[in-house]
Amino acid sequence: MRRVLKLATAGAAATLVLAACGEAPTEDESNAGGDSADSSEGGDSAAASDFKACMVSDAGGFDDQSFNQSGKEGLDAAAEALDVEAVEVESQADTDYATNVAGLVDQGCSITIGVGFLLEDAIQTAAEDNPDTNFALIDSAFTDAANDNAPIELDNAKPILFNTAEASFLAGYLSAGMTETGTVATFGGLQIPSVSVFMDGFADGVAKFNEDNGADVELLGWDKEAQQGSFSGDFDNQSQGQTLTEQFISQGADIVMPVAGPVGLGAAAAAEGADGVKIVWVDSDGYLTASEYSDLMLTSVLKQIGPAVEQTVTDTVNGGFSNEPYVGTLENDGVGLAPYHDMEGDVTSTEVTGPDGETMTLDAAVEMLREQIISGDLVVESTNSPQQ
Known part of the structure; x- marks a missing residue:
């Protein structure tokens, strides 16, 4: 909480398991599927001129001010930099996914990217049916439904994944340090791994703050151990996000993390x-x-998401498509915390007991934790973290 806390603690770090992470995709990765362009920078101009980079949103749409929008920005940036055609199809409902992906394949897309866990079936089916075309999927790997959803690799399909538990751990610690009421909250859109992984990290960050500071900040909306909590039911219904947040506020929460795309706008309206x-x-x-x-x-x-999409398209244009999963982490800057903006003065003037047991400003404590995660001294564990 926002006061000087000097109580000594055991200082033990939260036990979190970080899945092994692939490096950011590079231009010299080997081609694992589909036709490739010249590997020189920018690719062969003739090949690039025929290249069509395509993307399908989930039902949140490309104006969700969240992950669909970030994906589109990455696709558009690649198209502009490489002078290739970009085609974006917005899904209105879950039932659109397979049709939209199949439609892009029929248009001759060189790579088709699905945005979100919910497009796994549509992208995987298309990749299996079209082995000479490249695909990518944001926020999910590929699985064998007939074998208890065991992970599988597809030569022509690349998972683009993010271990957001690392960054949300920092957000949980920060929130626990900034709450005035001693209560914070989180909720998700749907209970899928790419959502729950945020909530896991947030919960452990709150717990770490409590441990370091002898505090008792309460988290509403998520029980990490039980993997149970509050969900709006989709990524569209902003009124449900507003209702959930109003309920949290009535229970004393003064900081809320919605993990629900546009539904987060409902949470902001309640706040x-x-x-x-x-x-x-x-x-x-x-x-x-x-x-x-x-x-x-x-x-x-x-x-x-944007930079990862842009790099994936660039690599594919340049003949370096790889099916190796990209996993964004704090170490490779694939995940992180945004600047504190208007809150910077409050964060930098708040003193806490840091991870080393010394009194420091809250921003310094968060930075120390970030460095510990990157070095491996603090390992962030979530059953929802991406595996390789």
């Missing part, structure tokens, strides 16, 4: 109607993408 409530945004920097609520943003847990 705007309350006194002193802040929001932790996810995926993109909410201070910028949900700027109508910028004054409510404590920070955001970032997934650098």
Whole structure:
């Protein structure tokens, strides 16, 4: 909480398991499927001119101010830099996924990228049926439904994954240090791994703050051990996000992290109607993408989806497509915390007992934890973290 806390603690780090992470995709990775262009920078101009980079959103749409929007920004950036055609298809409902993906394949897309865990079946089916075309999937690997969903590799399909538990751990610690009421909260859109992984990290960050500071900050909305908590039911219903957040506020929460795409806008609307409530945004920097609520943003847990998409398209144009999973981590800057923006003065003036047992500012404590995670001294564990 926002006061000087000097109580000595055991200082033991939270026990979190970080899955092994692939490096960011590079231009010299071997081609694992589909036709390839020249491997020189920018690719062969003739090949590039025929290249079509395609993307299918989930039902949240490309204006979700979150992960779909980030994916589209990466695709558009690649198209502009490489002078290739970009085609984006927005899904209105879950039932659109297979049709939209199949339609892009029929259009002759060189790579088709699905945004979100919910597109796994559609992308995997298309990749299996079209071995000479490349695919990528954000927020999910591929599995064998007939074999208890055991992970599988497809030569022509690349998972783009993010271990957001690492960054949300920092957000949980930060939130526990900034709460005035001693209560924080989180909720998700759907209980899928790419959502629950945020909530796991957030819960462990709160627990780590309590351990370091002899505090008792309460977390509403998620029980990590039981893997049970609050979910809005989809990524569309902003009114449900507002209702959940109002319930948390009525229970004393003054910082809420919605992990629900556009549903987070409902959470922000509830926070705007309350006194002193802040929001932790996810995926993109909410201070910028949900700027109508910028004054409510404590920070955001970032997934650098745009750069990962841009690099994947670039590699494919240049003949370096690889099916090796990309896993964004704190170490490779694939995940992180956004700047504190308007809250920076409050964060930097708040003193806490840091991970080393010494009194320091809250921002310094968060930075120390970030460095410990990167070095491996603190390992962030979540059963929902991406595996390789």
